[in-house]
Amino acid sequence: MTAGAVSGARPGVRVVLPAHLRALAGVDGEVVLDGPTTLAGVLDALERRHPALRGTCRDQATGRRRPFVRFFACREDLSHDPVDAELPAPVLRGDEPFLVVGAMAGG
Amino acid sequence: MAGVRVLVGTRKGAFVLTSDERRQDWQVSEPLFGGWEVMHLKGSPTNPDRVYAAPSGGWFGQVVQRSDDGGRTFSPVGNDFRYQGDPGPYQGHDGLPHPWAFSRVWHLEPSLTDPDTVYAGVEDAALFRSTDAGASWQELPGLRGHGSASQWQPGAGGLCLHTIVLDPSDDQRMYTAVSAAGAFRSDDAGQSWRPINKGLVSQGIPDEQAEVGHCVHKLALHPARPQTLFMQKHWDVMRSDDAGESWHEVSGDLPSDFGFPIDVHAHEPDTVYVVPITSDTFHVPPDGALRVYRSRTGGGEWEPLTKGLPQENCFVNVLRDAMAVDRLDSSGVYFGTTGGQVYCSPDGGDSWSAIVRDLPPVLSVEVQTL
Numbered sequence: 001m002t003a004g005a006v007s008g009a010r011p012g013v014r015v016v017l018p019a020h021l022r023a024l025a026g027v028d029g030e031v032v033l034d035g036p037t038t039l040a041g042v043l044d045a046l047e048r049r050h051p052a053l054r055g056t057c058r059d060q061a062t063g064r065r066r067p068f069v070r071f072f073a074c075r076e077d078l079s080h081d082p083v084d085a086e087l088p089a090p091v092l093r094g095d096e097p098f099l100v101v102g103a104m105a106g107g
Numbered sequence: 108m109a110g111v112r113v114l115v116g117t118r119k120g121a122f123v124l125t126s127d128e129r130r131q132d133w134q135v136s137e138p139l140f141g142g143w144e145v146m147h148l149k150g151s152p153t154n155p156d157r158v159y160a161a162p163s164g165g166w167f168g169q170v171v172q173r174s175d176d177g178g179r180t181f182s183p184v185g186n187d188f189r190y191q192g193d194p195g196p197y198q199g200h201d202g203l204p205h206p207w208a209f210s211r212v213w214h215l216e217p218s219l220t221d222p223d224t225v226y227a228g229v230e231d232a233a234l235f236r237s238t239d240a241g242a243s244w245q246e247l248p249g250l251r252g253h254g255s256a257s258q259w260q261p262g263a264g265g266l267c268l269h270t271i272v273l274d275p276s277d278d279q280r281m282y283t284a285v286s287a288a289g290a291f292r293s294d295d296a297g298q299s300w301r302p303i304n305k306g307l308v309s310q311g312i313p314d315e316q317a318e319v320g321h322c323v324h325k326l327a328l329h330p331a332r333p334q335t336l337f338m339q340k341h342w343d344v345m346r347s348d349d350a351g352e353s354w355h356e357v358s359g360d361l362p363s364d365f366g367f368p369i370d371v372h373a374h375e376p377d378t379v380y381v382v383p384i385t386s387d388t389f390h391v392p393p394d395g396a397l398r399v400y401r402s403r404t405g406g407g408e409w410e411p412l413t414k415g416l417p418q419e420n421c422f423v424n425v426l427r428d429a430m431a432v433d434r435l436d437s438s439g440v441y442f443g444t445t446g447g448q449v450y451c452s453p454d455g456g457d458s459w460s461a462i463v464r465d466l467p468p469v470l471s472v473e474v475q476t477l
Contacts, residue, residue, distance in 0.1 A: 052183035
């Protein structure tokens, strides 16, 4: 097994939402999703768990990420990575959160 | 006891203002949808507990929320607005062909008869309908598909369908207005449409009397006289007495015929209200004095209504959806400003007072008579 690879039971991907989306989903803290291993999988699972979030991170018709939404993890910007690429192992292990971020913009 | 509920959409959230029929003492809700831009919210005429709201934002897009308890609590409903068919691109500000793409809801219009049916006017301009209380939305593609859509161009605010008027005497007839395209009418419940812009003259377009291309800001009608329509165009206040087949100007003695909202008194079909704005260059009232103008003659002759409104150093705007009237015996008139004030006149415009003064910029005002 290579360093950083996932082994054993995973606690799930810990998703941290911005305040607007926490309010919309009706959650206070992290959302823990068991199963997804890719960015697209996280968004799919998130929207299944909380249908009110459909369309807020990505366009419902095109599937494209909304321009002012970013996905960070492990101090990296994953926003431009292929959506079917595997997430970093620390995210899959639940050691590091997957951050959904609203860009700093506007007034 | 009778009363009113005023629904205020602002740049940062929505507010519900309530009062008894005297309309002197008001309760102001906590902010709803804090931080979201609420272009519009409106209650069902048949079920006043049912309120639809359209919060949106540049970060997380459009959501639609529904209340079933008169605006005390809201829950998210459907927000999937997908266009049907492709009428070809429209010409954008840059002169290039642009494909149609949904960005936000400008206006929600609940059905006059069914609380589960609601229409949405959106940007890029299109008309959607939900028949399941907002859970799902379907475009009524006949509007974009009738043939003129490729000639529509976005106004400064975008290519938006901002006005939906339902004819209370004919459940098949409805009107829409698009900036900058014009007014349109359907006589088959929104399935097919045609432009109704004959008589409009707009200096800002190559053919001043073109079939489409006019920047219509708002339409209004009185339920007792649904053949008569009033229009605040970019410039010009217009009237039609044949359901939009033809229009004539009724700006008369207004100090400026530029403006955004227009509305009709609840009990007097010939009493009309507008808020003149200096010009499309200066989006502020003439002379720094905020004046509603009232015509009791269906246009042409107008009187300024000033009592209780700031008459100096006032440089706010009143946007197209930010005026409403209630249906109490002494009909109230309401409007909100970009300065965050919401004014009420409980006596048809004779006198005004501010319900609130320091809200975020007001985008829309609707009133429910309870």
